[in-house]
Amino acid sequence: MTDHHGLHSEHGARKREHPGRAKNPIIKVHDLAWLEFQKPDLWRAERFAHAFGFATTIRTAEALHLRGTDAGAPCVIVRKGARSRFLGPAFHAADVADLHRLAEATGQKVTALPESLGGAQVLLRDPSGARVSVVSDPRRFPALPEQAPHTFNFGHELARTNATQRPPREPAQVRRLGHVVVQSTKYVETLDWYLTHLGLIVSDFLYYQGQRERGPALSFIRCDRGATPADHHTLAIALGPSNRYVHSAYQVADIDAMAAGGQFLRDEGYRHSWGIGRHLQGSQLFDYWRDPDGFLVEHFSDGDMFDNTLEPGWAPMSASGLAQWGPPISKDFLGLAPGREPWRQLRSVISALRDDNEFTVERLRGLLKVASS
Template structure:
């Protein structure tokens, strides 16, 4: 790689693929999912999980002794399902198919079965396992929750365009009301194989690829992937995959009304004693205004607003991965966000590096050098 690349020169990289590089989509996918439906976790303390969830901005959709369903204000499914477990862990995502016919097509292609979901959710699921050994549900015809009152975006005066007169702006320092689940980020030791699995089976398409500086010829190491809804714009990414020394959840993101809701909600979380991981800032890939937090079980969750929406015509952008290139503006990226803050998580990742280098996967010594270069960029 020659010359200096300005990581802040654009939002969606204007530099496309070179000849022979990954096209970012499958030519004939089995089905095309519509969106994420929900995420599933296990946690030992549902009361503690619910307390944080309300401070973060979720509403409780249902609660039993062994399960907590959390929702946003948009109609549809719950955003998050938390079941009681001996330890905290991410179980996997659920994607929404168009209908049960697509589920049957997926089941036939993968050798899986379409089975009923619990009555509290309704509908059917096909449960699969991706190459990273993550359980992936694809669901259809689930119960629909009605919309809840939502947090209205503020009215802004921009320059000489005056839309608000005799009406002071006073955002409440209160939980930012979550509207919906936006995306989940997964780390994989088999990034390329896992990427192709999602494109082929679920019909997802890539919005942006990132590669380690100096290693573009070895292929990308991260992809921001959206649902293919044809001419209907979809979130810049519903799923993001990144290469790493372990197969694990990285973070999940939930949309709120606007910057004021995000910032005031963050002040509320801080006052309740919760830990901000990184923020507030604006991303490059996806353009979202972001604010990252840690829940009491250590899971990273994100408030976001004002993200990019792409239709199916836009081809993938390509850019080098750097720590400074993750945001257009905002505070310096933190060691906590990168997973290198001294503590239990960084020790687990260090052990994972040693184990990964002994195994046959995509995370080899050269990829490790690329990752360390990113962390120090």
């Protein structure tokens, strides 16, 4: 097993702990393709999206497609509906043959995507009930002019002379979709489903303090591209009292783009959640915002990239341990800010404890310790 000391975690797995990958996955997806949401007001959604840094590719009365500057498919698809909700993620298959392999193994069909997207898909449901699409050969848009990263003078190494730094206060241009985080009452079952069906592999496990013997409660999961490095996590799954979207993250050029773009969002009256800081697992520079429908979205930059040789790290979970530096974690980020969310969370806890799932009283105690740490 790989020695984790001095790498991405202090410790690796102990004997008989979760290996973090399936022995014989059905396929290995290449990347996260896009996320799908439903919202009642597409004009309001588009206005925030432009302030956050997206560009529009399609805008109709029924749908909104948003992209970054990188070449490829849209990052986000918003469908008009009576209420706001997360519909699910789409993942890129390596090729169309993988779609047929996945369809045969799951008893599903390969179907054509809408003409606006192109390509084909296999539509599945994970154990938490989320709709998961695996797609091949969707329409690719050419790259857009991108926001250039700044040139920095580090110590005595001068890369910029007779030139100033003047980052404009404007939207931080989104380059691409990075990852999505979800919560599940069936954490291990859902984790194993993604490892087996999509060939994802775990970068880091977190466990509730004092409960390592009960198994992990959060996993950061990446694509297995062999020797080609992939984002530290494309998907993260957390144990919790409800099956829900937590947040999604979108890459921007650098910390200046993030900070100036954040100031632009503030000037436009949007709600800041937490940041700027640097995460521990994944190392990303981060800044979190709420869109008008309450969805948590993240600007990130400078994240870790791992190939498939690195085994999972294991570490205790704490609220303060989510960042190496930055402001104290906010109540808004934890879902504890005044408003409807804490009451919704309380109802979810009561409901989850009544049902037969992985969220037990002991796990609730572990989660409360995390929130208070």
